[in-house]
Structure formats: C-alpha cells, structure tokens
Amino acid sequence: MLDKLGVARALRELGALLQVQGENPFKVRAYEAAARSLEESREELEALVREGRLRSLPGVGEALEKKIGELHATGHTPLLDRLRSELPPGVLELMRVPELGPRKIARLRAELGVDGLDALEAACVAGRVREVPGFGEKTERKILEGLRRLRERPRRMLLPQAMALGERLLEHLRAGPGCRRADLAGSLRRRRETVGDLDLVAEADDPGALLDHFLRWPAVAEVLGRGGSALTARLASGEQVDLRAAPAGEYATLLHHLTGSQAHHRKLRGLARERGFALSERGLERLDGGGRLPVGSEEELYAALGLAFVPPELREDAGEVEAARDRTLPRELVRLEDVRGLVHCHTRFSDGRATVEEMARAADALGMEYLTITDHSPSAHYAGGVGLDRLRAQWDEIARVQELVRVRLLRGTESDILEDGALDYPDRILERLDVVVASVHSRFLQDEDQMTRRLVRAMRLPFFKIWGHALGRLLLEREPFACRVEEVLDAAAESGKAAVEVNGDPRRLEMQPAHLRLARARGLPVVLSVDAHSTAALGSLRWAVDTARRGWVTREAVLNALPATEFARAVRPAG
Numbered sequence: 154m155l156d157k158l159g160v161a162r163a164l165r166e167l168g169a170l171l172q173v174q175g176e177n178p179f180k181v182r183a184y185e186a187a188a189r190s191l192e193e194s195r196e197e198l199e200a201l202v203r204e205g206r207l208r209s210l211p212g213v214g215e216a217l218e219k220k221i222g223e224l225h226a227t228g229h230t231p232l233l234d235r236l237r238s239e240l241p242p243g244v245l246e247l248m249r250v251p252e253l254g255p256r257k258i259a260r261l262r263a264e265l266g267v268d269g270l271d272a273l274e275a276a277c278v279a280g281r282v283r284e285v286p287g288f289g290e291k292t293e294r295k296i297l298e299g300l301r302r303l304r305e306r307p308r309r310m311l312l313p314q315a316m317a318l319g320e321r322l323l324e325h326l327r328a329g330p331g332c333r334r335a336d337l338a339g340s341l342r343r344r345r346e347t348v349g350d351l352d353l354v355a356e357a358d359d360p361g362a363l364l365d366h367f368l369r370w371p372a373v374a375e376v377l378g379r380g381g382s383a384l385t386a387r388l389a390s391g392e393q394v395d396l397r398a399a400p401a402g403e404y405a406t407l408l409h410h411l412t413g414s415q416a417h418h419r420k421l422r423g424l425a426r427e428r429g430f431a432l433s434e435r436g437l438e439r440l441d442g443g444g445r446l447p448v449g450s451e452e453e454l455y456a457a458l459g460l461a462f463v464p465p466e467l468r469e470d471a472g473e474v475e476a477a478r479d480r481t482l483p484r485e486l487v488r489l490e491d492v493r494g495l496v497h498c499h500t501r502f503s504d505g506r507a508t509v510e511e512m513a514r515a516a517d518a519l520g521m522e523y524l525t526i527t528d529h530s531p532s533a534h535y536a537g538g539v540g541l542d543r544l545r546a547q548w549d550e551i552a553r554v555q556e557l558v559r560v561r562l563l564r565g566t567e568s569d570i571l572e573d574g575a576l577d578y579p580d581r582i583l584e585r586l587d588v589v590v591a592s593v594h595s596r597f598l599q600d601e602d603q604m605t606r607r608l609v610r611a612m613r614l615p616f617f618k619i620w621g622h623a624l625g626r627l628l629l630e631r632e633p634f635a636c637r638v639e640e641v642l643d644a645a646a647e648s649g650k651a652a653v654e655v656n657g658d659p660r661r662l663e664m665q666p667a668h669l670r671l672a673r674a675r676g677l678p679v680v681l682s683v684d685a686h687s688t689a690a691l692g693s694l695r696w697a698v699d700t701a702r703r704g705w706v707t708r709e710a711v712l713n714a715l716p717a718t719e720f721a722r723a724v725r726p727a728g
C-alpha cells in the first residue's frame with residue numbers, strides 16, 4: 154500500500170520509463186501532471202479513493218484513476234511492474250545525457266548492454282560506443298563531455314518552472330498563522346536564467362509556528378535542516394527550498410540578504426563599514442556599540458548606505474553598486490506594461506502549433522497593438538522553413554486574418570543566417586517584408602573566427618535587421634557558440650540600422666545581460682521577443698522583460714515599446 158507521495162513517485166517513474174521506451178510525450182507529461190496534482194492536493198488520498206473523487210484532481214482521468222487506486226491499495230500496477238522488469242533502474246539516468254534519446258539508448262543497451270551512467274562512461278572510454286551503428290567517434294566524444302557536465306552540475310530549474318513552484322509555495326506560506334508578508338528571494342527574485350534552490354522569506358509573529366505550517370505542504374518529502382527560524386526542505390519532485398522567517402523589524406534586511414547575490418552583498422558590507430555599520434540579515438548595527446538602526450525597507454537600506462535603490466535584477470556586482478553611488482543607474486528599467494507588440498512568432502506555416510488566425514486572436518486578447526509573423530526560412534528544413542512558393546500563400550492568409558482582428562499584423566521572417574553569413578531569401582523578397590529577424594540555426598561548431606566573420610558579414614547586409622537568439626544556447630543543454638561578440642556588435646552598430654533581440658523563450662533567454670549592456674553601450678536598440686511556437690508561448694514576454702532588465706535596458710531602448718506605426722518604421726528592412 155502506498156501513501157500519496159508514494160503514489161506520486163510511482164507515477165513519475167512510470168512517466169520516465171515510458172519516455173525511455175519512446176512513448177509519446179503527451180502521455181509522459183500526463184503522468185507527471187497527475188503526480189504533481191497528487192503532491193499538491195490538500196486532501197487525503199484515502200478519502201479521495203473511498204469517495205470516488207480522484208477525478209476531481211486536475212489531470213486525472215479514468216485510466217489514471219484506476220492506476221492510482223491500484224497503487225494506493227497494493228503498491229503495484231501492471232504497467233509499472235512490466236516496465237520495471239523490462240528496464241534496469243540505471244536506464245532512467247541515461248535520459249539525462251543530452252546526446253541520448255530513447256532510440257539511441259535502446260541501441261546502446263542492445264549492442265553493448267549499457268544499463269546506466271557508469272556502464273556508458275566505461276563503454277565510451279573503451280572506444281566501444283563509436284563502433285555502434287549510428288554513433289561514431291564524434292558522438293562518443295560528445296557523450297563523454299555530456300557525462301562530465303552532468304556530474305559537475307547539479308540539476309537547476311528553468312525560470313518558469315521555478316516561478317510556478319515559488320508562487321505556489323508562497324501562497325501556502327501566506328496562508329500560514331501570523332504570516333504578515335512573504336516574498337521570493339534568491340536567484341529567482343534576481344531572475345537569473347536558471348535557479349538552483351528556492352529561497353523564501355516571511356515575516357511572522359511566531360516564526361516557529363509558521364515553519365511548522367510550511368511543513369504541512371503535502372509535497373515536502375524531507376527536512377534537511379531546521380533551526381529556530383530557518384529550514385531547508387526537499388520536495389518530492391526533487392527541488393530544495395530554503396525558508397527563513399523573521400520578526401517585524403528585521404524583514405527588510407532579511408529579504409535583502411536572501412536575495413543576494415553574495416558578491417553584491419560583499420560590496421555593500423564594505424560600504425557599510427566605511428559608514429560605521431555592520432550589515433547583516435538582522436539589520437544595520439552601529440560599530441561603536443550604539444545599537445541597531447531601524448531599516449523598514451530595501452529603499453531605506455540603500456539610502457542609509459548613500460546609494461540609489463538597486464533593483465534585484467541588477468544585484469550581481471556588475472558595476473551596479475558604483476553606479477548607485479554615482480547616481481548613474483538607469484532611472485527606470487523596462488516593464489512588462491511598456492511593451493505594445495509581440496515580436497518573433499511562428500505559425501503552422503513552419504514549426505508553430507497554431508494558425509496565423511489563432512496567433513492573431515491570442516495577441517488581440519492580450520491587448521497587443523501588433524504582432525510580427527516570422528516563420529522559418531527555406532534552409533530551415535528541420536523546422537518546415539517557408540519556401541518562396543508558400544510565402545505568397547502566407548501573405549494572403551495574413552491579409553485575410555487582418556480583416557478579422559484589431560491587432561496589426563506584420564509579415565516577416567526568421568531568416569537563417571547561412572554558413573557564409575548570407576540571408577536566406579533573395580533581396581527582392583526581403584525588401585517586401587515588414588520585419589526580418591535573422592538567427593543562426595546550423596553549423597554551431599564553426600570556430601570563433603569563422604563564426605565572428607559569418608555574423609559580421611550578416612550585420613552588414615542591407616536587409617539585416619534584428620539579431621535573433623544571439624549565441625544559440627539552450628539552457629542546461631547546449632552552451633553558447635564561440636564568437637567575438639564585441640566585434641559583431643561593432644559591425645551591427647556601424648550598419649546604423651540593426652537591433653538585438655532579447656529572446657523570451659525560457660530555454661534561451663539571450664542576449665545575456667553582459668552582452669546586452671555591450672549592445673546598449675553601442676547604442677543598439679533592443680527588441681523583446683517571444684519566439685512563440687504556440688499561443689501559450691506569447692506569455693514568454695515576461696521572461697524577455699526580466700532578462701532585458703538584468704541587462705539594464707530601459708523603455709527608450711525598446712523598439713516594441715513604440716506604437717505600431719513607429720515600430721513598423723523602425724524595423725522595416727532598409728535596402
């Protein structure tokens with residue numbers, strides 16, 4: 154017999170095993186969704202089963218109801234038993250190697266009997282993987298590199314995943330006894346592109362009672378540590394949470410402390426000392442023994458140190474402390490509500506999941522003023538790039554849909570930047586587009602010289618406009634490609650018409666903040682894009698805004714904060 158968390162664990166295992174078997178991703182996700190529903194339900198599993206109410210849980214239908222019932226009653230369900238007998242436990246781990254998918258894993262198991270990470274590493278080192286059909290020496294080397302990275306790097310979360318979890322935990326916490334306020338802190342509050350563990354802070358009359366309440370969250374699997382007003386817990390789904398509670402009067406400095414970054418704090422502690430204070434999570438303590446200076450808010454804290462307020466996204470010791478002292482920080486960073494149009498959207502004409510009409514209606518519903526349709530260009534075979542023959546049909550369709558919606562539709566392309574830096578449509582086509590996003594999608598392994606030359610050449614083309622997802626990284630999967638970014642940005646600035654994209658796809662989040670600042674230093678304007686392949690992904694705009702803020706970007710620098718007509722003028726391919 155399994156309890157609620159036990160059943161959730163079994164469902165996750167089921168999903169993972171099916172994934173290894175190459176089962177369709179929707180089915181796999183259905184098991185994960187059901188596991189999450191169970192973990193978060195406040196009801197007893199016993200009662201849900203007895204009263205036949207399992208299907209009231211989000212994501213639980215008839216088939217899952219049966220499996221959950223069986224797992225709860227007996228600890229077994231036939232499908233899980235069968236999968237466990239077919240697949241050794243180590244095989245699940247193999248799915249974490251970026252180069253391997255279900256098909257490759259099946260082949261490695263059949264040919265070499267590889268049943269886990271250790272066996273895989275041994276087979277690579279012995280040079281046996283390259284002998285397996287479909288692998289080769291290069292793949293073997295990449296697998297070894299992937300294995301090394303896996304061992305070095307503990308799992309981190311992508312931003313939306315961390316935010317969704319953080320917000321649910323926060324809601325639970327705020328409902329606790331005597332909780333006056335609570336906030337997210339740590340790298341999540343700074344909107345780092347990946348998050349290690351979640352940090353939460355709360356103000357409570359009785360911190361101990363609030364911690365007890367927190368631990369009643371059903372998905373808490375284990376308490377890793379607990380002091381008077383602090384605890385660290387592990388959730389059933391693997392994430393770790395640090396929670397700190399403070400009495401009134403210490404909340405602002407505690408929130409500030411847990412927000413970090415450590416490097417930012419180190420600088421502030423130095424400044425505090427110069428002014429005769431010791432800065433800690435409890436407050437500002439006078440070094441001459443004169444007691445504690447009350448700090449009611451983060452604004453007050455910065456003011457007491459003689460600094461302008463530094464927004465959390467900037468607290469990385471990347472020059473922000475000096476700028477706050479010299480009053481040269483940007484006055485106001487771009488905000489979500491500044492953005493008037495959605496840029497970089499794919500439709501079914503290439504690899505998007507929604508039609509032009511669905512995307513347009515969704516943008517309308519979001520109250521947006523314009524939407525750029527930028528499907529992939531012909532060379533992007535892997536993504537159904539739009540050839541010249543279908544481009545005309547797309548323009549007709551855009552014209553038809555324009556009659557139905559308020560949002561202004563702009564027709565464009567996300568053109569591949571080809572191996573030699575050329576764009577992918579002839580100039581006579583490019584000049585008829587409203588907007589051109591250009592990105593590298595292939596040949597990532599060119600060396601730094603080649604890639605720099607390729608991009609510099611692209612920036613200088615007459616119809617080049619917006620540099621899409623700059624260095625092609627995929628967070629937790631693929632490193633950015635090698636390239637001398639400053640040289641490319643110089644060329645973009647000299648061209649006098651280029652802009653850079655902040656890509657809101659949570660797996661991309663480029664440009665990186667440091668590069669954005671280099672772009673802004675050269676006066677290059679910025680476009681906040683969604684790179685959406687579905688209507689839901691239009692919501693990625695918020696991650697683009699977060700990333701832009703981390704790069705010190707203000708509203709004035711953002712082209713899609715302009716009204717439709719001005720935006721259209723600003724992005725029109727020049728010729």
Ligand code: DGT
Nearest residue numbers: 339340347348349350352410411412413414415418
């Ligand atoms: P993460 O979790 O790896 O994504 O990154 P953070 O920044 O959330 O790091 P974390 O969770 O270890 O700590 C949260 C904040 O707490 C950190 O930004 C600053 C503060 N903090 C943590 N450990 C220390 C420490 O040893 N010394 C100081 N001064 N501050 C610390």
Ligand code: CA
Nearest residue numbers: 339340350351
């Ligand atoms: Ca953290």
Ligand code: CA
Nearest residue numbers: 350351352395
């Ligand atoms: Ca932490």
Ligand code: ZN
Nearest residue numbers: 567592621622
């Ligand atoms: Zn792309």
